[in-house]
Structures are given as structure tokens and as C-alpha cells.
Amino acid sequence: MVGTGTASPTRTDHALESKIAHGTGAGQLYYGAGSFSIGDDYMELRRTFTNRSDTDITINEIGILVYAYDADNSALRRALIARSLFTITVPDGGSVTLYYRISG
Numbered sequence: 567m568v569g570t571g572t573a574s575p576t577r578t579d580h581a582l583e584s585k586i587a588h589g590t591g592a593g594q595l596y597y598g599a600g601s602f603s604i605g606d607d608y609m610e611l612r613r614t615f616t617n618r619s620d621t622d623i624t625i626n627e628i629g630i631l632v633y634a635y636d637a638d639n640s641a642l643r644r645a646l647i648a649r650s651l652f653t654i655t656v657p658d659g660g661s662v663t664l665y666y667r668i669s670g
Contacts, residue, residue, distance in 0.1 A: 568595065568615060568664070569627040575649040582629045582649065590618040595625075595656065608669035616661040624655045628664055 571583020588597040598614035611630065617623050630648040635641075648666065656662050 567597070567629050567631055568625045569629070570624065571627045572651065575651065579629075579649050580646050582627055582646070584627075585629075586615075586623065586625065592619050592621065593623065594619055595623060598661075608667055610668075611666045612663060614661055614663040615656065617656040617658055620658055622655050622657050624653060625662070626653050627651050628666065630666060 567582060567585055569582035569585045573583050587594045590596055596616040596618055598616065600611060600613040602609060602611045604610075615625070628650050629646050631644055632647050633642055633644050636643045648668070650666075654662055
């Protein structure tokens with residue numbers, strides 16, 4: 567997911583500072599399907615975001631949100647496992663594909 571927040575990431579972040587909503591309206595980006603690949607020592611996540619909002623949108627933060635099943639409580643839990651800052655402007659009618667590589 568992506569957002570407009572600019573505060574420095576901290577170890578206690580549990581969400582993006584200001585998530586950009588999925589959609590085609592003002593201030594929204596269309597979130598394409600995510601994909602991933604796994605190598606011997608890395609995992610790479612990819613997702614395309616398309617701007618159909620009639621105005622440029624600036625992305626300042628990216629986050630990786632995972633869902634895990636909590637068997638003890640029979641509940642689906644979510645956790646933000648990564649958050650990074652950078653700036654990229656997606657023009658109206660344009661798109662950007664973001665890659666996030668985690669390696670060990």
C-alpha cells in the first residue's frame with residue numbers, strides 16, 4: 567500500500583501515516599493486483615498503482631501489510647512489516663510499479 571505521509575518510520579509503526587485510498591476518485595489510486603517472486607536469498611513484492619483521478623498524486627510512503635491467522639483466538643490479524651519513505655509523483659492517467667525486495 568502507499569500513502570502521503572512524511573514522518574520518519576519508527577519501530578512501532580502499525581499503519582501508514584496517511585494511506586492513499588484505492589479507487590478512481592479524487593486523491594485515490596487504483597491498486598492493481600500484487601505479485602511476488604522468491605529467490606534463494608530474497609523475496610520480491612510488486613504492485614502497480616494507476617492514477618485515474620484527474621490530478622497528479624504524490625506518493626511519499628510505501629508499506630507492506632501482511633495478514634496472519636491467529637489460531638488461539640480464531641481471528642485474522644494484520645501487521646505492518648515494513649514502511650519506507652520516498653517521493654514519486656504519478657501523473658493523471660499514469661501508473662507506477664513499485665518493487666520491494668527483502669533479502670537475508
